[in-house]
Amino acid sequence: MKLPEEPLNEEARIRELLSLNILDSEADANLDMITELASSVCGTPIALISLIDSDRQWFKSRVGLSATETPRDYAFCAHAINQPDEVFLVKDSTQDERFVDNPLVTGEPHVIFYCGVPIVTEAGNAIGTxxxxxxxxxxxxxxxINSLKMLAQMAAKFIQSKYETDFLSDQLSAMNRTLDNSGAFFLKVNNEGNLLDFGGKWKKILPELTEGQFFDELFEIDGYNGFSELIEEHKTRKFVNFKDKKQRSFKASMLRLSGRFMLMALPDISLNQKLSDYNLTIEDFPEYKELTDFMFLNEIGRKDLKEVERMNLRISKQNSELKKALLNIEKLSSFPDQNPNPVIRVGRDMQVIYFNQSSKHLLSLFDIKNDFSGFDHLSDLVSLLFGGFKEMIQEEVVSFQGRTFVFSLVYYAEHDFVNIYGFEITNYTNKITEQSNDLKELNFKLSTQENFLQNIFDILPADVALFDKEMRFRFINKSAVKDDERRQWMIGKTEREYAEMRGVPAERIDKREAFFKNIILSGKSEEWIEESVNSDGQTRYFLRTLNPPALNDEYNEFVIAYGLDITEQIVSKKKLEDLNMNLEKIIEKQTRENIELNATISETEKLVAIGELTMGIAHDLNSPIASIRVGAESIRETLEDLFHGLIHDCTREELEFACNNAMDGKAVPFMSGIKSVKERTQIESYLVNDRHLTKELASKLADGFVKAKIEHHEKLKIEKVLNSRHPEDFLKLMKSIHTIRQMVDTIFHAANRSADVVSDLRKFTRSAVHQSKECVNIKDSVTNVLRVLSSNLKGNVDIHLELDGECCVTAIPRDVFQVWSNVLKNAFEAIGEKPGDIWIRSFVREGRTIVQFENNGPMIPQDVLPEIFNRFKSTKGADNTGFGLNIVKRILETNQWDVSITSQTDATIFEFLL
Amino acid sequence: MNLFPKIALICVDDDPSILHVLHFQLQKMIDTNAVLCEFFESPEEALSTMASITEQNIDIIYILSDYQMPKMTGEEFLRVAKRRYPKVTCVMLSGQADETAVEKLKSEGLLDIFIAKPWSEEKLFDTVRNVLKESELNPSYLLLKQKSM
Known part of the structure; x- marks a missing residue:
C-alpha cells in the first residue's frame, strides 16, 4: 500500500483548515445537498465531503457511509489533495498497487472505485475532497466528472463563506457582548453637559465620580473645547477621545438620544497606560480578546463593514495562530506538574505563583521561596517581560555553581504571568567543556609539537623550506632566512615575490621558476650545486635539492627544498685537486731527476769500474815494467863488464863453456841464500882440503863458484875452472853470461805478461766502444773478467772453473763482462776476508745456456732475496752500495736472460739462463 | 873472509821476475857472505824459512814485500812478521797500494818504508844502507857500488 504523501504546503494547509473551524462541526444542509447530488449524478452508492486533518480524514458530509473518519494513511482523498488541480480517479483499486492492500479496499467499506476532486480554498490549500x-x-x-468538479468548487465556496459568516456572526455577537460589557463603562450626559448616570466600573476608575458633575469638569475632550462644542456636530453616532484630570485616556462611542447623549467609554490601554493606572484588573474585562478587537474596530470605525470584516478575518487568522500556539503552551502549562523539567510561574509582583515538582530543587538551589526577585539572573528579564519591553518569549542561559541551565521565559499577557521553563544542560556543557578542554590540550600538544619541529628545523645546519604546489612558502627554517620578520613576511608569498623583493634580475627569476615547475611536473627530485656570494662578499657553494610531492599522494602536497653549505668541501676538493696536480708535477720532476740520477749512477758505476780496472792494470803492468827495466839494466851492466875486460881475457873455449853453462837448463835464477852459504862452505872446504888451495884463494873462488851457480858436486866444472888460466876471471865470465841469459828470460816473461794485460784492456775498451752483439765465448769472457778483477782477488778466495769451452752467447760483450764482473765482485764482497770458494760453471740445459756462479759465503736472507736487484739494496752492510746488481738486472731484461738465485748457508748460487 | 852471515834480508813477491831483478840488485849492494838474502814467491814459504833462519841465530833485520799477493796479502804477512820479529824493518814494494792503506799500515807500525814499482835502485840501496847502519854492523857488509847506479 502506498502511503499518501504530505503536500508541500501541509502546515499552511492545516492552519487554514483549523481556522475554518469546520472539523468536528455539525452537519450542514448545504454541504449535504452537495453530497446527495454527487451520489446521484455519478450513480455511486457513496459520496463524501472529506477533510484531511493532520492524521485523519474527517467526513463533513456523507452519503452511504456510516463512518465519520478514517486514518489519513488509508485515505484515498489524502492522495487526491496532492494534485489540487486534478481529478483523482481510481477505476479499480484491486488493480492499483497503491491501494490493493488498503484496509478500506480489502475491508469496509470496500472502496473499489474512487473519484475525488480536491476542495481548494481561495488561498490555494486543498483542505479535502x-x-x-x-x-x-x-x-x-x-x-x-465535470459535475463533480463543480460540486467541489461549490463545497469550497460554501465552507469558506460559512466560515466567514460564522466568523462574522461570532464577531457580531462578540461585539454585542463587548458592547454589553462596555455598558459597565457607560456615561449618560444631558445637553447641558451634566453627568446624569454612569456605569458601575466608573466607581473603580474615578471613585469621586458623582451624578450632576459637569463633563467638562471631569474630562478634556480631544479636538473639542468642551462638551457643548462636541455636541454641536449633529451626528447620531460618533467616536470620542477624552482624558480625565489624571491624564488617563478613554475612548468612547457616543450615541445621540433625545435630549441625552450616551457614551460607551473604555479605558484606552496602550504601552504607556496599564489597567492598573485605571484601578482596574484583567478580571474587569473577561473578554479581553474582544476588547482589543473592539478597540481596533474603534480605530478604523469609519470604514466599511466589509473592510472591517476583512480586517477581522486577518486578525482572527493571526489570532487563531496565536491561539494554537497558546493552546500548545497551554497544553504544556496545563500539566506542568508532569513536566520533567522545571516550570515556575511568576506574577507581576515577582511572587512565585506556581512551581512544579521538578523545579523545587532548582528553587532551593537559587534559594528562592516566594520572592522571585531573588533570582538574580532572571528577575530582571521577567520584569522586562512584564513591562512589555521584550518579545513574549525569551531564552536565557544561566551558569551557577558549576551547573548550567537554559531557561525559556514566556509572558502570558492574557493571564499576566510569566512561565519559566528550565532545562539543565550541565552535562552537555560539561561534555562540551571536556571536549573543548581536550581540544585545548590537543591544540597545545600540536603547538608544542609544532614548536618542537620548528626548533629542530631551526637548529639544522641545512636550509629547509617547504613550498606548496603554487611555489608559495609554507615553512622556512632559521638557517635559510635568519631574519624573523622576513621569514614571517615570506610565509604565503611565492618564490617569485621573494626574489623580486631581493632585486633578483627578471630572467633569473623566470629561469628559476621554469626549473621548479619542471621538477614538479616530472615528479623527480633534483640536486644541483649553486654558487652565490653572501653579504660579506664570500663565495659560498650550496648543495641544493628539490623534492617534489609524490604523485597521487593526497597527504604529501609539499615541495621540500634543502640547501647545504658545502663550501668547505668544495674548497677542500679544489685544494686537493691542486695538490694532486702539484703532486703530479712533483712526481714528474722526481721521475726526471731519478732518470738523471740513474744516468749519473750508471756513469759513476762505469767510472768506478774503470777506476778499479785502471788500478788493477796499473799494478799489473808495474811489475813487468820494473822487471823489464831492471833486467835490461842488468844486461847492459853485464855486457859492459864483459866487453870491458872479461871477454878479451878469455879463450874461445872458455867462452863456449860459459855459454853452455848458462844455457844449461837451470831455470832457477838464484839459489836460496842458505843453500848458497852451504854450497860456498862446502866448495871452500873442498878447495882447501882436496885441492890444497890457500884459504884466501879458496874463499874467493868459492864465492865465484856460487855466483856462477856451480854447485859443489859439479866436480868436472870445478876442475875446468881450476885448470883455467885465470879461474877468478873465468868464474866472472861464467856468471856474467849466466846473468845475461837469466835476464833475457826475465824480460821475456815480463813482456809477455804486459802484453796479456794490454790485451785484456783492449778487450775491455773495445767492448765498451762497440755496441753490437757478437758471439761471446763464455769461458773466454769469464777468464777475461777474472784477469781484470785479479786485483780484487785476494788470497783467501779460490776460484774453480768448470766451463764448457764451446758455450757461447750472442750478446754485446760489454754486457756479458758487466754481468760476470758484478756477480763476482759481489761474491768477493760476500765472502769477505775469510777463506772462500767460488765455482763458475757453464753448461747447456734444455736448450738454454746456463752459467752458474756459486760461492760459499754467507746466506742471503730470505726477505732480502726478492729485493736483491733493487738499487741500493745490499746485504753487505751500510757502507756497501749494491750498485752492481741493479745494472745486471737491466742487462738481463734487455737480453731477456733469466736469473735465479738460491741461497742457503754456505751456498749461494746465481744461475743465469741465457 | 869466511863469514857466516849473521843477519838476513827477506824478499817476498809473487812475481818471479821481480825477485830475480831484486836479487841482481841486492847482490851488487851487499856482501852475501855476511848478509843472508832470501827470496820467496809467497809469504808462507818465507815465514817457514824465516823460522829456520832464526833458529840458526841469524837476525832478520829487513823484509821487503809486495802488497797484492794471492793467498796471504802483504799486509797480513807484515803483521805476522812484525809480531814474530818486532825489530825487523819492513819495506813494502808495490805497484798498487793506495795512500790510505799505506798510511794505515805505517800508523800501526807495521810498515816502515813504502817503495812504489817501478823503483829506482838508489832508493832501494838507501833503505838497505839505513837498515845496516842502524843495526850497527860492520859497514863493510855493504858494498858500495856507486858506479852501478
Whole structure:
C-alpha cells in the first residue's frame, strides 16, 4: 500500500483548515445537498465531503457511509489533495498497487472505485475532497466528472463563506457582548453637559465620580473645547477621545438620544497606560480578546463593514495562530506538574505563583521561596517581560555553581504571568567543556609539537623550506632566512615575490621558476650545486635539492627544498685537486731527476769500474815494467863488464863453456841464500882440503863458484875452472853470461805478461766502444773478467772453473763482462776476508745456456732475496752500495736472460739462463 | 873472509821476475857472505824459512814485500812478521797500494818504508844502507857500488 504523501504546503494547509473551524462541526444542509447530488449524478452508492486533518480524514458530509473518519494513511482523498488541480480517479483499486492492500479496499467499506476532486480554498490549500465511491469497478463519463468538479468548487465556496459568516456572526455577537460589557463603562450626559448616570466600573476608575458633575469638569475632550462644542456636530453616532484630570485616556462611542447623549467609554490601554493606572484588573474585562478587537474596530470605525470584516478575518487568522500556539503552551502549562523539567510561574509582583515538582530543587538551589526577585539572573528579564519591553518569549542561559541551565521565559499577557521553563544542560556543557578542554590540550600538544619541529628545523645546519604546489612558502627554517620578520613576511608569498623583493634580475627569476615547475611536473627530485656570494662578499657553494610531492599522494602536497653549505668541501676538493696536480708535477720532476740520477749512477758505476780496472792494470803492468827495466839494466851492466875486460881475457873455449853453462837448463835464477852459504862452505872446504888451495884463494873462488851457480858436486866444472888460466876471471865470465841469459828470460816473461794485460784492456775498451752483439765465448769472457778483477782477488778466495769451452752467447760483450764482473765482485764482497770458494760453471740445459756462479759465503736472507736487484739494496752492510746488481738486472731484461738465485748457508748460487 | 852471515834480508813477491831483478840488485849492494838474502814467491814459504833462519841465530833485520799477493796479502804477512820479529824493518814494494792503506799500515807500525814499482835502485840501496847502519854492523857488509847506479 502506498502511503499518501504530505503536500508541500501541509502546515499552511492545516492552519487554514483549523481556522475554518469546520472539523468536528455539525452537519450542514448545504454541504449535504452537495453530497446527495454527487451520489446521484455519478450513480455511486457513496459520496463524501472529506477533510484531511493532520492524521485523519474527517467526513463533513456523507452519503452511504456510516463512518465519520478514517486514518489519513488509508485515505484515498489524502492522495487526491496532492494534485489540487486534478481529478483523482481510481477505476479499480484491486488493480492499483497503491491501494490493493488498503484496509478500506480489502475491508469496509470496500472502496473499489474512487473519484475525488480536491476542495481548494481561495488561498490555494486543498483542505479535502468531494468524492464518489463504489464497491465495484466503474467509469465516469465527462458530464459526471465535470459535475463533480463543480460540486467541489461549490463545497469550497460554501465552507469558506460559512466560515466567514460564522466568523462574522461570532464577531457580531462578540461585539454585542463587548458592547454589553462596555455598558459597565457607560456615561449618560444631558445637553447641558451634566453627568446624569454612569456605569458601575466608573466607581473603580474615578471613585469621586458623582451624578450632576459637569463633563467638562471631569474630562478634556480631544479636538473639542468642551462638551457643548462636541455636541454641536449633529451626528447620531460618533467616536470620542477624552482624558480625565489624571491624564488617563478613554475612548468612547457616543450615541445621540433625545435630549441625552450616551457614551460607551473604555479605558484606552496602550504601552504607556496599564489597567492598573485605571484601578482596574484583567478580571474587569473577561473578554479581553474582544476588547482589543473592539478597540481596533474603534480605530478604523469609519470604514466599511466589509473592510472591517476583512480586517477581522486577518486578525482572527493571526489570532487563531496565536491561539494554537497558546493552546500548545497551554497544553504544556496545563500539566506542568508532569513536566520533567522545571516550570515556575511568576506574577507581576515577582511572587512565585506556581512551581512544579521538578523545579523545587532548582528553587532551593537559587534559594528562592516566594520572592522571585531573588533570582538574580532572571528577575530582571521577567520584569522586562512584564513591562512589555521584550518579545513574549525569551531564552536565557544561566551558569551557577558549576551547573548550567537554559531557561525559556514566556509572558502570558492574557493571564499576566510569566512561565519559566528550565532545562539543565550541565552535562552537555560539561561534555562540551571536556571536549573543548581536550581540544585545548590537543591544540597545545600540536603547538608544542609544532614548536618542537620548528626548533629542530631551526637548529639544522641545512636550509629547509617547504613550498606548496603554487611555489608559495609554507615553512622556512632559521638557517635559510635568519631574519624573523622576513621569514614571517615570506610565509604565503611565492618564490617569485621573494626574489623580486631581493632585486633578483627578471630572467633569473623566470629561469628559476621554469626549473621548479619542471621538477614538479616530472615528479623527480633534483640536486644541483649553486654558487652565490653572501653579504660579506664570500663565495659560498650550496648543495641544493628539490623534492617534489609524490604523485597521487593526497597527504604529501609539499615541495621540500634543502640547501647545504658545502663550501668547505668544495674548497677542500679544489685544494686537493691542486695538490694532486702539484703532486703530479712533483712526481714528474722526481721521475726526471731519478732518470738523471740513474744516468749519473750508471756513469759513476762505469767510472768506478774503470777506476778499479785502471788500478788493477796499473799494478799489473808495474811489475813487468820494473822487471823489464831492471833486467835490461842488468844486461847492459853485464855486457859492459864483459866487453870491458872479461871477454878479451878469455879463450874461445872458455867462452863456449860459459855459454853452455848458462844455457844449461837451470831455470832457477838464484839459489836460496842458505843453500848458497852451504854450497860456498862446502866448495871452500873442498878447495882447501882436496885441492890444497890457500884459504884466501879458496874463499874467493868459492864465492865465484856460487855466483856462477856451480854447485859443489859439479866436480868436472870445478876442475875446468881450476885448470883455467885465470879461474877468478873465468868464474866472472861464467856468471856474467849466466846473468845475461837469466835476464833475457826475465824480460821475456815480463813482456809477455804486459802484453796479456794490454790485451785484456783492449778487450775491455773495445767492448765498451762497440755496441753490437757478437758471439761471446763464455769461458773466454769469464777468464777475461777474472784477469781484470785479479786485483780484487785476494788470497783467501779460490776460484774453480768448470766451463764448457764451446758455450757461447750472442750478446754485446760489454754486457756479458758487466754481468760476470758484478756477480763476482759481489761474491768477493760476500765472502769477505775469510777463506772462500767460488765455482763458475757453464753448461747447456734444455736448450738454454746456463752459467752458474756459486760461492760459499754467507746466506742471503730470505726477505732480502726478492729485493736483491733493487738499487741500493745490499746485504753487505751500510757502507756497501749494491750498485752492481741493479745494472745486471737491466742487462738481463734487455737480453731477456733469466736469473735465479738460491741461497742457503754456505751456498749461494746465481744461475743465469741465457 | 869466511863469514857466516849473521843477519838476513827477506824478499817476498809473487812475481818471479821481480825477485830475480831484486836479487841482481841486492847482490851488487851487499856482501852475501855476511848478509843472508832470501827470496820467496809467497809469504808462507818465507815465514817457514824465516823460522829456520832464526833458529840458526841469524837476525832478520829487513823484509821487503809486495802488497797484492794471492793467498796471504802483504799486509797480513807484515803483521805476522812484525809480531814474530818486532825489530825487523819492513819495506813494502808495490805497484798498487793506495795512500790510505799505506798510511794505515805505517800508523800501526807495521810498515816502515813504502817503495812504489817501478823503483829506482838508489832508493832501494838507501833503505838497505839505513837498515845496516842502524843495526850497527860492520859497514863493510855493504858494498858500495856507486858506479852501478
Amino acid at each position: 468531494v468524492c464518489a465511491i463504489d464497491n465495484q469497478p466503474r467509469e465516469l463519463n465527462e458530464f459526471q
